[in-house]
Amino acid sequence: MIIDCHGHYTTAPAELTKFRDGQIAALKSPGAKALAKPQISDDQIRESLEKAQLKLQRERGTDLTIFSPRASAMAHHIGTEATSLEWSRVCNDLIQRVCGLYPENFVGVCQLPQSPGVPPANSAAELERCVNELGFIGCNLNPDPSGGLWNSPPLTDRHWYPLYEKMVELDVPAMVHVSSSCNPNFHATGAHYINADTTAFMQFLTSDLFKDFPTLRFIIPHGGGAVPFHWGRYRGLAQDMKRPPLEELLLKNVFFDTCVYHLPGIELLLKVVPVDNILFGSEMVGAVRGIDPRTGQYYDDTKRYLDALPLSAADRAKVFEGNARRVYPRLGARLSAAAK
Amino acid sequence: MIIDCHGHYTTAPAELTKFRDGQIAALKSPGAKALAKPQISDDQIRESLEKAQLKLQRERGTDLTIFSPRASAMAHHIGTEATSLEWSRVCNDLIQRVCGLYPENFVGVCQLPQSPGVPPANSAAELERCVNELGFIGCNLNPDPSGGLWNSPPLTDRHWYPLYEKMVELDVPAMVHVSSSCNPNFHATGAHYINADTTAFMQFLTSDLFKDFPTLRFIIPHGGGAVPFHWGRYRGLAQDMKRPPLEELLLKNVFFDTCVYHLPGIELLLKVVPVDNILFGSEMVGAVRGIDPRTGQYYDDTKRYLDALPLSAADRAKVFEGNARRVYPRLGARLSAAAK
Numbered sequence: 203m204i205i206d207c208h209g210h211y212t213t214a215p216a217e218l219t220k221f222r223d224g225q226i227a228a229l230k231s232p233g234a235k236a237l238a239k240p241q242i243s244d245d246q247i248r249e250s251l252e253k254a255q256l257k258l259q260r261e262r263g264t265d266l267t268i269f270s271p272r273a274s275a276m277a278h279h280i281g282t283e284a285t286s287l288e289w290s291r292v293c294n295d296l297i298q299r300v301c302g303l304y305p306e307n308f309v310g311v312c313q314l315p316q317s318p319g320v321p322p323a324n325s326a327a328e329l330e331r332c333v334n335e336l337g338f339i340g341c342n343l344n345p346d347p348s349g350g351l352w353n354s355p356p357l358t359d360r361h362w363y364p365l366y367e368k369m370v371e372l373d374v375p376a377m378v379h380v381s382s383s384c385n386p387n388f389h390a391t392g393a394h395y396i397n398a399d400t401t402a403f404m405q406f407l408t409s410d411l412f413k414d415f416p417t418l419r420f421i422i423p424h425g426g427g428a429v430p431f432h433w434g435r436y437r438g439l440a441q442d443m444k445r446p447p448l449e450e451l452l453l454k455n456v457f458f459d460t461c462v463y464h465l466p467g468i469e470l471l472l473k474v475v476p477v478d479n480i481l482f483g484s485e486m487v488g489a490v491r492g493i494d495p496r497t498g499q500y501y502d503d504t505k506r507y508l509d510a511l512p513l514s515a516a517d518r519a520k521v522f523e524g525n526a527r528r529v530y531p532r533l534g535a536r537l538s539a540a541a542k
Numbered sequence: 543m544i545i546d547c548h549g550h551y552t553t554a555p556a557e558l559t560k561f562r563d564g565q566i567a568a569l570k571s572p573g574a575k576a577l578a579k580p581q582i583s584d585d586q587i588r589e590s591l592e593k594a595q596l597k598l599q600r601e602r603g604t605d606l607t608i609f610s611p612r613a614s615a616m617a618h619h620i621g622t623e624a625t626s627l628e629w630s631r632v633c634n635d636l637i638q639r640v641c642g643l644y645p646e647n648f649v650g651v652c653q654l655p656q657s658p659g660v661p662p663a664n665s666a667a668e669l670e671r672c673v674n675e676l677g678f679i680g681c682n683l684n685p686d687p688s689g690g691l692w693n694s695p696p697l698t699d700r701h702w703y704p705l706y707e708k709m710v711e712l713d714v715p716a717m718v719h720v721s722s723s724c725n726p727n728f729h730a731t732g733a734h735y736i737n738a739d740t741t742a743f744m745q746f747l748t749s750d751l752f753k754d755f756p757t758l759r760f761i762i763p764h765g766g767g768a769v770p771f772h773w774g775r776y777r778g779l780a781q782d783m784k785r786p787p788l789e790e791l792l793l794k795n796v797f798f799d800t801c802v803y804h805l806p807g808i809e810l811l812l813k814v815v816p817v818d819n820i821l822f823g824s825e826m827v828g829a830v831r832g833i834d835p836r837t838g839q840y841y842d843d844t845k846r847y848l849d850a851l852p853l854s855a856a857d858r859a860k861v862f863e864g865n866a867r868r869v870y871p872r873l874g875a876r877l878s879a880a881a882k
Contacts, residue, residue: 345727352690352727359726386699387685387692392744392779396768397737404732424775428736428768434804435764438830438841439732464774470810490778501778 203537204505205526206259208377208423208459208483209267209308211297213254215246218296222275225289229281239292247299254487256307262505264484268530270311270342271297274390276381278316279349283324287315290328298336309533310338311377314365316347318354323364333372339532341369343376343420345402350385350394357402358409366415373531375419375457378402391489399427403456407440407448412455419455419529421481425462425471433474449476457529459483460504460521463490468507477517481525482508543877544845545866546599548717548763548799548823549607549648551637553594555586558636562615565629569621579632587639594827596647602845604824608870610651610682611637614730616721618656619689623664627655630668638676649873650678651717654705656687658694663704673712679872681709683716683760685742690725690734697742698749706755713871715759715797718742731829739767743796747780747788752795759795759869761821765802765811773814789816797869799823800844800861803830808847817857821865822848 221240228234255267271293278286290313297310312332314325325341332338343365345357355361357378369376380398381390388394399422412418422429429436437448445451457479462468471480483504490501499506508521527534561580568574595607611633618626630653637650652672654665665681672678683705686692695701697718709716720738721730728734739762752758762769769776777788785791797819802808811820823844830841839846848861867874 350692352692352725354727356727385692387694387696387741387745389744389748392747392776393737393741396740396772397733400736400740400768401727401733404729405727407732408729425771428740428771431765431768431771431807431810432736432802434802434807434834434841435830436732438803438832438834441832442830462772462774463778464814466810466813467771467774470771470806473806474804490775490782492778492781494774494778501774 203266204264204522205482205533206264206267206484206486207421207481207526208461208485209255209269210272210485210488211269211300212272212487213250214272214296215242215250217242217246218292221292222289225285226280229285242296244299244303247296247303251300251304256304258486259307262503264505266306267308268311268339268526268533269297269300269308270377271313273342273379274382276313276342276344277349278344278347278381279318279384283315283317283320286317287328290315294328294332294336294338298338301337309536310336311340311342312336312338314341314343316344318348320347321364322362325365326368329365329368329374330372333374333532338374339530340374341376342379344380345378345398346380349381350383350388356405356409358405358411363414366418370415370417373417375421375529377421377423379423395489396424396427399424400429401427403427403429403436406452406456407436407445408443412452416454419457421457421459421529423459423461423483423485425460425467426458426475430458430471430474453479457481457525460508461485461502462504462507463501464494465507465510468504469511472511472513477520478525480521481529482522543606544604544862545822545873546604546607546824546826547761547821547866548801548825549595549609550612550825550828551609551640552612552827553590554612554636555582555590557582557586558632561632562629565625566620569625582636584639584643587636587643591640591644596644598826599647602843604845606646607648608651608679608866608873609637609640609648610717611653613682613719614722616653616682616684617689618684618687618721619658619724623655623657623660626657627668630655634668634672634676634678638678641677649876650676651680651682652676652678654681654683656684658688660687661704662702665705666708669705669708669714670712673714673872678714679870680714681716682719684720685718685738686720689721690723690728696745696749698745698751703754706758710755710757713757715761715869717761717763719763735829736764736767739764740769741767743767743769743776746792746796747776747785748783752792756794759797761797761799761869763799763801763823763825765800765807766798766815770798770811770814793819797821797865800848801825801842802844802847803841804834805847805850808844809851812851812853817860818865820861821869822862
């Protein structure tokens with residue numbers, strides 16, 4: 203089985219965007235009546251997936267996508283906590299419908315109703331709803347709900363602990379994933395996403411978060427940002443700071459996906475990061491949608507890069523399936539139960 | 543000849559720090575009398591270098607370091623424009639003394655007197671002084687003088703153009719280099735530096751800056767941040783945006799150093815980035831000072847990684863010397879004149 207740990211519903215029917223546009227417009231006229239939830243039929247959902255994610259799963263030979271709302275549209279910086287909660291619930295409910303229609307192909311991960319300046323504790327209830335009622339197996343956690351102003355405390359601050367307590371209680375991991383950027387310095391998918399990945403890793407490296415939460419787990423997407431390319435720098439920085447080696451310091455808790463869109467990058471990732479810490483992911487359909495003229499294949503068909511490497515069968519099984527089952531225990535348990 | 547394009551005077555005598563501490567303290571008591579410039583003897587300068595940069599140059603077999611004030615100490619966010627100007631002049635004057643004492647070993651690059659909210663045009667005079675009076679060959683340009691708040695316009699905004707005009711007039715490049723971070727989210731050398739590199743590249747990718755300034759040149763340090771690791775992502779993003787290929791779009795103007803502290807990283811860099819765009823650099827003595835227990839060598843001895851690659855003699859000559867002479871034409875001219 204091949205599990206893609208990183209997919210967003212970027213192809214959702216236009217009704218979803220219309221709802222969001224209406225929600226944002228209503229922020230400017232506070233007296234406006236409550237918006238109707240978007241009306242989306244099962245057929246519309248099927249159509250939005252059959253031509254895109256499902257087609258690509260078949261073509262590329264992957265099986266199950268860990269699926270979450272469109273990351274760039276989370277935009278936690280827009281409106282208030284109530285705005286974010288309403289939008290998150292609508293998006294998460296839609297993901298649940300996707301998973302209900304295609305239980306073999308998708309399993310849900312939720313957007314959290316974060317909002318700048320609002321305690322992360324306030325996201326715990328929606329996480330619990332998504333896990334216990336909708337059957338989700340994890341969440342996307344935005345380390346910068348301001349959208350590029352970076353004015354929340356680091357992920358290692360006690361500010362975040364109440365949410366981590368809920369994650370540990372529910373035994374679900376978080377993918378560290380920012381959203382769109384309202385800072386003109388940061389292009390969303392070309393800078394803000396990658397910077398957030400690098401930033402989060404360095405926060406973990408300098409803290410004792412995982413002493414406080416030994417079973418807390420994070421997936422850093424986009425291959426870990428700049429981290430594998432600078433693996434020697436991070437090993438050296440930890441050493442200069444008299445921190446333990448990375449393996450001991452954080453590699454029981456921090457994992458990387460394979461959303462790196464060329465063979466040399468994937469090759470480096472597999473060379474420097476322990477294989478137990480790498481989860482297959484493609485971000486499909488996502489940040490880069492074109493075909494690489496040098497290969498004639500989609501840039502984001504990351505399975506091809508992995509297939510081109512001389513990995514042992516055991517290592518392949520870890521990257522494509524085993525690690526995801528371990529990092530998302532609720533998925534592991536479900537797959538084991540289904541196999542019986 | 544082996545030219546290291548990235549060295550900072552991180553080992554300057556303690557008098558320099560004392561001066562800076564006094565300068566910062568005086569910010570709190572505006573009536574205080576002007577500070578005396580730091581009194582540093584030639585012997586103190588010699589001693590600060592002989593045990594460090596000069597020793598390491600000899601041990602590693604490098605010849606000439608393109609040398610600038612300590613990057614993390616630029617701290618443009620502290621005090622006012624006058625603070626920054628005074629501090630920059632003191633630091634640049636000290637670099638000039640280093641270059642005067644060891645003209646075979648060091649050539650100067652200046653710190654700019656940037657300050658948050660102050661037009662970059664105001665840095666042009668100090669750049670001109672350093673190039674025309676002190677014999678410097680380039681500058682370090684901080685894309686975020688706020689120190690981690692990222693509230694200046696992107697490097698591609700017209701805000702920066704007057705400084706670019708001066709760079710073009712003087713025919714000097716800039717290394718894009720942030721300083722310390724006052725944002726607790728960003729560890730300076732582990733996150734802020736690398737993020738700035740990635741951010742700047744993406745700004746260049748989305749703009750037509752180099753149509754306006756065809757001869758403007760930037761060195762992105764730390765191997766280009768996350769960029770080479772995500773080379774496929776950047777090629778794909780440019781393609782999706784209908785931008786020209788990277789070679790045409792920016793590789794006549796943007797260069798990377800080799801400050802990547804492990805062999806697989808350097809290997810990737812040389813594999814994906816055209817050899818004409820790579821300048822040997824080590825950041826020595828800098829961000830990572832330890833010895834890698836896996837190799838028994840300094841992490842930042844980046845020459846060893848390059849020596850381990852099967853580069854042709856022509857490519858080696860470009861990375862170690864030719865590209866630096868081309869990107870810093872004032873250095874090229876000086877070396878050519880000296881050879882006659």
